[in-house]
Amino acid sequence: MRGWFLPLAVAFGFIFLYAPIVSLVVFSFNESRLVTVWGGFSTRWYGELLRDRQILGSAWISLQVAFASATLATVIGTLGAFVLTRFSSFTGRLLLTGMITAPLVMPEVITGLSLLLLFVSMELTLGWPAGRGLTTIIIAHTTFCAAFVAVIAQSRLRSMDESLEEAARDLGAGPVRVFFDVTLPVIAPALVAGWLLAFTLSLDDLVIASFVSGPGASTLPMVIFSKVRLGVSPDINALATIIIGFVLVAVLIAGWLMRRALRKGG
């Protein structure tokens, strides 16, 4: 029983996970305009993609948004996690504990809508942010990505030997010094992982971005989604293949960094 069951289960697992992706990659090299009919090998859709200003522009916007919001989310999430793990009692601790993870469970539609309402009323009362666009998307993504970073950073901070921080304190470092000299380097691998996760989440998000974006600031998922509604065109396959390639490389690098950090005994 065990002889054939295990390999079969593994095979099914792989097919289930990767068959759609493989077919997408294969069809990105399809000569034919019809997405489901093989018409011979070609790279023409890649060429077409590079001439598509709309897609390139939105890809650039998406990367900017992802980079900025992942970075901001890492800073905010780490600070939140640090406060929650290292300060035992302060006013509003319970509220912060609950709120920092709220975006994880909140339906995206609600997050998007509430942020949209916030931005509109802020514009009316404060005059900032003027209209919706890049800034509002970055703020919105930072909000929900920070929650993910906070969860990762919190678990790392909890598992970290606190006597390391006490030792630095004991040797004459003030609290801020201790954070930058000891805490930050020790939890750095987790923060890199958190940043990468935030980056991917931001790159991936369609719903929240649709709510808070304005004219002239469409992210890549928004453009793809609007194109697909008019029928799937093969250049989307090509785009998807490139994204898969990027993600694969990023994941491999992240995994390698984490493994090395673990070996170093972080």
Next chain:
Amino acid sequence: MSQPAIAADTKPWRREGATPFISVRGVTKQFGDFTAVADVDLEIYKSELFCLLGESGCGKSTLLRMLAGFEQATSGTITIDGEDMARVPPDRRPTNMMFQSYALFPHMTVEKNVAYGLLREGLKKSVAYERAAEMLRMVKLEKLARRRPDQLSGGQRQRVALARALVKRPKLLLLDEPLGALDKKLREETQFELIKIQETLGVTFIVVTHDQDEAMTLATRIGVMKDGKIEQIGEPREIYETPNSRFVADFIGSVNLFEGKVDAVAPDMMRIETYELGPVLLPPQAGLTLGQQVWGAVRPERFAISRSKPENTPNTWQGVVEEMGYIGHMSQYRIRLSNGVLIRASQSNRLRDEDPISWDEKVWISVQPSAFRVLTR
């Protein structure tokens, strides 16, 4: 750096009016409803190697952490070298601590770990690394200066932790179970090395340990703790020979306890009527009244075991060897007296070709009157 203490001053706690270097007065620490340290008074003198001994959860680590500044006392005062420590944060205290987990910074090399404290003092890089190297030479690790902590063995890590804690020349070094993570052989070697380093530098050490052998070997004085209180403070010999309670007698080494009442008091002799042994004769002890409930404590090695009835000893009983354990340098016995009482006795095996007393033999046990310690609690 102070000179090693001169002979006359090696036991300042025995001298009336000596000024303590560290004094802990009425210190209490509460965590919510739980009292970890309860109204502790402690005076420690310069260049002492003081051991806080107790089971886990007795408050010894909390007391140490209050000295280091990681915990604030709920009430009471701690002064080090005449300076009140109440408002001094850990990074400003003249103390350094060696952690149980060693707490070496994993992302720094050995020499960076050791130099870290000196750099925080604002020393120039070259000076700091020079002094770190000097300290590493002292703990015989100069060859491993460029390694990271995870490339070291447990014993090497322990030395790095010690070097890092000593390099700032603290007035007081706090050591939390310094040898706890080492195996038995290495622990014994390291004990003596620790004493040597302490004597060379003249730094005052406070060591927290649950290991009584370690405390007995290392300490100039021991403070035995229980439930947040200090039960007894004394030199190792005092703690062992004149414990002040059944707890201390039982905690340090093993002991036979016999409950009884003071039966008769004469100028040169006292008699206790015990439940287990009947009347026992021993030297008089001050502060006891007729009819008072007391416990007689005898260490196992103070019993003499023989096949024939010993002469000239008042406290003699007959029994049968029920258990016998040969350890090598000594043998342990459990002897059942005719009234059913079990006595723990031991004998050192001084002769190689001795015919050892063994299981089921009928024996006589006797004990000198002076071997008894009378306890009132």
